[in-house]
Amino acid sequence: MAIEWYPGHMSKARREIAEVIQGFDVVIEVLDARLPASSANPVLQELRRDKPWIKILNKHDLADPAVTKEWVRHLEQHSGVRALPLQAKNRQETGMIAKLCRRLAPHRAKPGKPLRAMIIGIPNVGKSTLINTLAGKRMARVGDKPAITTCQQQIDLRNGIFLHDTPGLLWPDMRNQTHAYRLAASGAIGENALDYTDVALFAATFMAERYPQQIAARYRLESLPETATAILEEIGRRRGCLATGGDIDLHRTAELFLRELRAGLLGRISFEGPGEEFADPLADDSETLASPLPPADPTEP
Helix, strand or coil: CCCCCCCCHHHHHHHHHHHHHHHCCEEEEEEECCCCCCCCCHHHHHHHCCCCEEEEEECCCCCCHHHHHHHHHHHCCCCCEEEEEECCCCHHHHHHHHHHHHHHCCCCCECCECEEEEEECCCCCCHHHHHHHHHCCCCCCCCCCCCCCCCCEEEECCCCEEEEECCCCCCCCCCCHHHHHHHHHHCCCCHHHCCHHHHHHHHHHHHHHHCHHHHHHHCCCCCCCCCHHHHHHHHHHHHCCECCCCCECHHHHHHHHHHHHHCCCCCCCCCCCCCCCCCCCCCCCCCCCCCCCCCCCCCCC
């Protein structure tokens, strides 16, 4: 099943951002640390020009730390870009954002010259949670469903910085289905636009290739079955996801598996590294996805 998802308000958001972005001193883009490329919006690079840019790698506590370090090095190769891994709810970590803003726009954040920062990001990467942490109070709606923010607002952080919030902005062209499936596995795609079983098969194939020890440990598997379908069936059998007649309820199993994967219960994982490509997620699930990343180190914290 091909994934297509682009809520209507996002088209309007793109036009509005294009109109106002040049009036800001710094742009803060919130990404999912587990998939920084797939959770980025290519159109934002077109709008950026030479604007100072902070790439927030949120949910870094869920990501593979070794891969996150690679991403920081990769992103900061670009002029005017700084990458900052953090947890949006962690006040100590988010405190670094104001310092970075002042470093990137030293002529602002002074009396009479507030620093104007625009915060952008696709749905469900933690943008609203980050805003609330920075503001020290609830300023943006937070939920576990994507596309919660649908209008713009300006927030005075009372430290010389004004934060301009924008709706989640998702690239409308989902022709890259590898990116689409990574987003779906992470929870960034609306549930009405995806087939849970397809996405779970994609994620199970990836986990078997990249993090086999972690999926085996979570579900107490002595060895991994050869296909993604067989992996899900074994998980369903062990977790009691049974349909009438004792058959495995694959849909229930897929929901359980994705829920635990997204919550980090299978350990810290990254869906992609810099420059990484996977095979077509719509191919037969007996085909494992090739990954150029080295095997996960089970001793890595």
